[in-house]
Amino acid sequence: MATTTKMTLAKALNAGLRRAMEDDPKVLLMGEDIGRLGGVFRITDGLQKDFGEDRVIDTPLAESGILGTAVGLALAGYRPVVEIQFDGFVYPAYDQIVSQVAKMHYRSGGRAAMPVVVRIPFGGGIGAVEHHSESPEAQFAHTPGLKVVACSNPVDAYWMIQQAIASPDPVIFLEPKRLYHSAKADIDPEATPPPLWSSQVVRRGSDLTLLCYGPMVSTCLRAAEAAAGEGRSIEVVDLRTLSPLDLGPVTDSVRRTGRAVVAHEAHVNLGMGAEVAARITQECFYSLEAPVLRVGGFDTPYPPARMEEHFLPDLDRVLEAVDRVMEY
Amino acid sequence: MSQHLETGPETLGGDPTDYVQLLTPEGVRVEHPDYSLDPSPELLRCFYRDMTLTRRIDVEATALQRHGELGIWAQLLGQEAAQIGAARALAPQDFVFPTYREHGVAWVRGVDPLKLLGLFRGSDQGSWDPAEHNFGLYTIVIGAQTLHATGYAMGMQRDGVVGTGDPQRDTAVVAHFGDGASSQGDVNEAFVFAASYQAPVVFFCQNNQWAISEPIERQSRIPLYHRAEGFGFPGVRVDGNDVLATYAVMKQALQRAREGGGPTLIEAYTYRMGAHTTTDDPTRYRLDDDVQRWKLKDPIARVEVLLRRNGYADDEFFARVQQEADGLGAHLREGCRALPDPSPLAGFDRVYAEQTEELAAQRDEYAGYLASFEGAN
Numbered sequence: 074m075a076t077t078t079k080m081t082l083a084k085a086l087n088a089g090l091r092r093a094m095e096d097d098p099k100v101l102l103m104g105e106d107i108g109r110l111g112g113v114f115r116i117t118d119g120l121q122k123d124f125g126e127d128r129v130i131d132t133p134l135a136e137s138g139i140l141g142t143a144v145g146l147a148l149a150g151y152r153p154v155v156e157i158q159f160d161g162f163v164y165p166a167y168d169q170i171v172s173q174v175a176k177m178h179y180r181s182g183g184r185a186a187m188p189v190v191v192r193i194p195f196g197g198g199i200g201a202v203e204h205h206s207e208s209p210e211a212q213f214a215h216t217p218g219l220k221v222v223a224c225s226n227p228v229d230a231y232w233m234i235q236q237a238i239a240s241p242d243p244v245i246f247l248e249p250k251r252l253y254h255s256a257k258a259d260i261d262p263e264a265t266p267p268p269l270w271s272s273q274v275v276r277r278g279s280d281l282t283l284l285c286y287g288p289m290v291s292t293c294l295r296a297a298e299a300a301a302g303e304g305r306s307i308e309v310v311d312l313r314t315l316s317p318l319d320l321g322p323v324t325d326s327v328r329r330t331g332r333a334v335v336a337h338e339a340h341v342n343l344g345m346g347a348e349v350a351a352r353i354t355q356e357c358f359y360s361l362e363a364p365v366l367r368v369g370g371f372d373t374p375y376p377p378a379r380m381e382e383h384f385l386p387d388l389d390r391v392l393e394a395v396d397r398v399m400e401y
Numbered sequence: 402m403s404q405h406l407e408t409g410p411e412t413l414g415g416d417p418t419d420y421v422q423l424l425t426p427e428g429v430r431v432e433h434p435d436y437s438l439d440p441s442p443e444l445l446r447c448f449y450r451d452m453t454l455t456r457r458i459d460v461e462a463t464a465l466q467r468h469g470e471l472g473i474w475a476q477l478l479g480q481e482a483a484q485i486g487a488a489r490a491l492a493p494q495d496f497v498f499p500t501y502r503e504h505g506v507a508w509v510r511g512v513d514p515l516k517l518l519g520l521f522r523g524s525d526q527g528s529w530d531p532a533e534h535n536f537g538l539y540t541i542v543i544g545a546q547t548l549h550a551t552g553y554a555m556g557m558q559r560d561g562v563v564g565t566g567d568p569q570r571d572t573a574v575v576a577h578f579g580d581g582a583s584s585q586g587d588v589n590e591a592f593v594f595a596a597s598y599q600a601p602v603v604f605f606c607q608n609n610q611w612a613i614s615e616p617i618e619r620q621s622r623i624p625l626y627h628r629a630e631g632f633g634f635p636g637v638r639v640d641g642n643d644v645l646a647t648y649a650v651m652k653q654a655l656q657r658a659r660e661g662g663g664p665t666l667i668e669a670y671t672y673r674m675g676a677h678t679t680t681d682d683p684t685r686y687r688l689d690d691d692v693q694r695w696k697l698k699d700p701i702a703r704v705e706v707l708l709r710r711n712g713y714a715d716d717e718f719f720a721r722v723q724q725e726a727d728g729l730g731a732h733l734r735e736g737c738r739a740l741p742d743p744s745p746l747a748g749f750d751r752v753y754a755e756q757t758e759e760l761a762a763q764r765d766e767y768a769g770y771l772a773s774f775e776g777a778n
Contacts, residue, residue, distance in 0.1 A: 101559075127559055133597050138548060138590030145498075145552020148537070151559065169587075172542050173549070179751045180526040180538055186754045217752050241754035270757070317757035 077261045083253040085227035086116050089234035094124055103130045104156030114253050140169035143189050152188045160195040161204025174243045175218030189243045194250035196288040196338045197385055200378040207375055208339035213245040214316035221316040223247035225290035227258040232266035249288035272319040278308035281332040286312040289336045296391040324356045331362035334394045341369040363401030368394045420638040420670050423645040426698040428706025436649040442713035448644045450722050452481040452701045455505040457726040458514045461733045466679040470737050471521045475502045479674030482700030483607045486647025497575045498550035501539040510536040515736040524740045544585030550576035551591045554600035563601045564661030571659035574602045581612025584620045592632040601658035604666045609673035614686040629666035641669030642700040
């Protein structure tokens with residue numbers, strides 16, 4: 074009988090991938106350095122040894138080639154799970170993702186499914202060089218035909234990767250890379266996970282709703298804890314699914330609190346926060362006590378590492394936005 | 402310093418006659434040491450019929466565009482031999498990834514040409530079932546499908562249907578593309594992946610000399626088939642207006658792929674006699690002399706000469722094919738006008754295999770909006 078195990082987010086993804094491969098022989102992993110090396114973040118560590126080179130495929134160094142061949146493999150009945158090494162390297166594959174992966178089901182009148190998962194380690198905070206710290210989620214969420222999710226903790230990582238792989242639709246799967254090897258959590262393989270396309274309230278509160286996903290969830294939880302010390306009760310919602318959005322828990326919360334802040338690492342302009350704020354305004358107009366504010370990266374390219382602490386929204390910037398909304 | 406182009410285009414592209422040819426433009430059979438072929442009269446008649454009917458599809462579709470029934474049409478005039486030769490070489494289980502110009506290949510794969518028109522009319526984006534015909538949907542982004550073909554071929558390797566020795570099972574995949582696409586990164590990445598995994602894919606390039614207005618020498622300073630060597634697999638140039646040679650070369654490349662011998666690049670050297678599409682005007686960028694010169698190399702005329710000279714077909718055969726072409730023309734004219742417009746609500750349910758609540762709500766909202774006009778006059 075399986076027992077509960079403590080795992081980091083990286084180990085949880087590894088375990089989730091392993092279980093998905095055991096469950097379905099059509100599941101293949103593809104990517105650069107994912108085989109013998111186990112990936113630059115070791116997410117696929119040991120999987121090639123156990124499942125062989127035909128199922129854990131070290132690819133040539135060409136992202137469009139990886140996605141384009143994944144399309145062909147999907148058409149041949151396989152379920153490719155592609156690893157993009159870093160967020161900023163997804164753009165060579167952008168055309169295949171947007172023009173082919175996303176549109177194939179529609180183009181074919183529903184005949185051709187594209188069960189392709191694109192795993193992207195995203196976000197900053199690891200002191201990396203250019204192109205290694207980006208948050209491209211809005212560019213994919215803006216594309217009809219794709220579904221986009223982001224995990225924020227080991228338990229979700231374990232379940233969400235399996236659910237994404239089981240999905241008949243293409244899923245952009247965003248992994249908060251700076252949390253890969255941080256806090257561990259208990260994984261119970263016998264548990265029943267919430268549906269993939271659901272947002273989850275991760276902290277109850279009554280004064281304001283803080284909406285976030287991916288690496289910002291831990292920041293927002295800490296912000297809520299700090300605010301509690303000042304007598305403010307903040308509810309935190311982990312959006313988890315960015316496309317489609319699951320607005321039910323969001324609007325339920327905002328109707329109770331009357332106030333909302335959306336936080337993400339991505340650039341604020343036309344980011345996820347803009348869509349979420351617009352939807353909250355439309356759905357909860359008469360409940361709102363203040364405008365919905367957004368906290369995020371500036372509208373500059375991601376900066377050199379020694380100034381990323383200014384670019385990335387931290388606990389204080391989140392709380393500053395909370396203050397502005399509370400005092401409105 | 403840029404190198405002065407002292408040489409003419411054809412010198413730059415290598416000697417264009419340095420290709421496999423089994424039937425001259427005059428209809429004379431010639432031998433090639435590596436590609437012997439002894440086609441039955443029946444096969445020759447089949448080639449003639451396929452090419453004639455394919456040309457008729459093209460002529461009718463072009464006329465339908467002029468009449469406003471199609472938004473646009475991508476013509477294949479002059480490329481009939483390349484497509485029919487390549488398609489008739491296929492085994493039933495082989496899978497084809499086309500561009501948007503493979504009307505002849507679609508014909509051979511049993512796709513009703515009316516379905517090709519649907520895409521160019523704007524009724525749909527490809528309504529045939531790829532799995533039924535082993536013929537993928539037309540791909541409009543240049544070169545993207547070469548990667549899909551390579552991935553599909555990797556799938557065949559994993560299915561265990563490569564190199565088994567069973568001719569009913571062993572499967573090859575064909576990636577169609579053109580001379581313009583040879584410059585695309587995706588095509589070059591497809592070459593890399595196919596070579597790396599020795600995938601059972603045949604890259605079939607119809608070099609029709611023109612990428613809309615840009616001549617082949619803008620794309621390549623060496624003959625395209627030479628590129629294969631740099632990627633580590635064989636390349637061969639064939640007279641793309643010679644259906645026998647194209648058939649023979651394709652047969653061999655497909656067999657090699659099915660046996661596990663890996664990819665081959667075939668450059669079918671041909672000429673786009675028409676415009677790029679019906680919106681294009683080739684008189685702005687090329688000389689009529691070239692077109693006239695290529696008219697003498699017509700792919701269908703040379704087969705007719707061969708059939709008549711050897712007594713493989715009589716007047717009655719040619720009349721019958723003509724009659725069949727007329728029937729096909731009527732089918733396309735009537736069928737095209739009768740193609741139903743897509744329902745404004747149908748698209749909402751085709752985006753995902755698993756519909757989302759958000760999109761279902763958007764569909765319902767638009768359905769309500771449309772319904773609000775009912776009865777209002």
